[in-house]
Amino acid sequence: MFDNIRIAHLSTVYHTSFILMGTDWLERAGIHAEWKLFASGPDIVNAFANKEIDLAYIGLPPAIIGIERGVPIICIAGGHVEGTVMIARKEFGTLYELKNINAVLAQFKGKVIGSPPKGSIHDVIINNAIEEAGFDISVKNFPWTDFVLEALVDGDIDAAVGTPSLAVAAAHANGARIVFPPDALWPSNPSYGIVVRKELLDFPDVITGFLELHEKASNFIREKPGDAARIVSGITGIVDEDFVLEAYRISPKYCASLPQDFVDSTMAFIPVLRRLGYISGNLSESKIFNHTFIDNVHKGPSHYK
Secondary structure (H helix, E strand, C coil), X not given: CCCCEEEEECCCCCCCHHHHHCCCHHHHCCCCEEEEECCCHHHHHHHHHCXXXXXXXXXXXXXXHHHHHCCCEEEEEEEECCCCEEEECCCCCCHHHHCCHHHHHHCCCCCEEEECCCCCHHHHHHHHHHHHHCCXXXXXXXXXXXXXXXXXXXXXXXXXEECHHHHHHHHHHHCCEEEECCCCCCCCCCCEEEEEEHHHHHXXXXXXXXXXXXXXXXXXXXXXXXXXXXXXXXXXXXXXXXHHHHHHHHCCXXXXXXXHHHHHHHHCHHHHHHHCCCCCCCCCHHHHECCHHHHHHCCCCCCCC
16 A cells, blocks of 8 residues: 555646645545645656656646656546647737637747747647648747746747646736637647556555545536635635636636547647657557546546537
8 A cells, every 4th residue: 555645746726636735635535645746747757757756647748758768657537638828918819810820820930939848748739830830930948837927028938838827827917818729729638637657556446546536626626616716726825716717717628537539639649749759659549548447437428528
């Protein structure tokens, strides 16, 4: 039995990590968690490689990169889809206004778009969009999302990709607005899932207990967003409830299940990751996903849509 499960999480306010940190649900289930904050998905993969963590909230592209590198991890549940938005100052047109992805991207020819680190889901999605459009647009990567926001406010970059939380923060900081909504650049993209070190698979009671509460927290966010936002605000001590609610509303697709469209969207990253040079080989679905536990916990249709 794991005496203490080491859980990696990000600062993303709509992850169920903040609900589980802000309640006694895990403790009452007999799960003793040690929470560790990381800057990005790639940093979490490195922590897995160094055996520093047992379970993580992470975007699927960096997890795929880690699996291809030989890091012994696997995705056991979903969490959220469509968590990447692109934001820019008010003078730039939005997809709603310009009606066409390439028309929006054309505004940024010769300019710089900020992104979280190389290999993060946001980095992969924007580089793929730029490559498909064939435009000369630079992507500047930052180790922390906070640095992306600072660069946008300071005018060091012209636009940015990141989570809905980044969009809310940028709107408050300098009036930036969303030019690509979360469903535009990569529909159903797996913004995060629950990934574990394979050694944890030998402790099914721990996994099942955690996933039951992860699903409960996902339902809580969807069904009682005000109460959820209050918990998240209290845990972070940085953002208020209205900030969290805004982030929830931008991309409200929360669930713990692993439906086929989640899996298919994930698998579609593999040729893109190869083309971008982030991986060199191929991976089967069974190398990335283990459905056993979540299929027992979440038996009905998914709640993403």
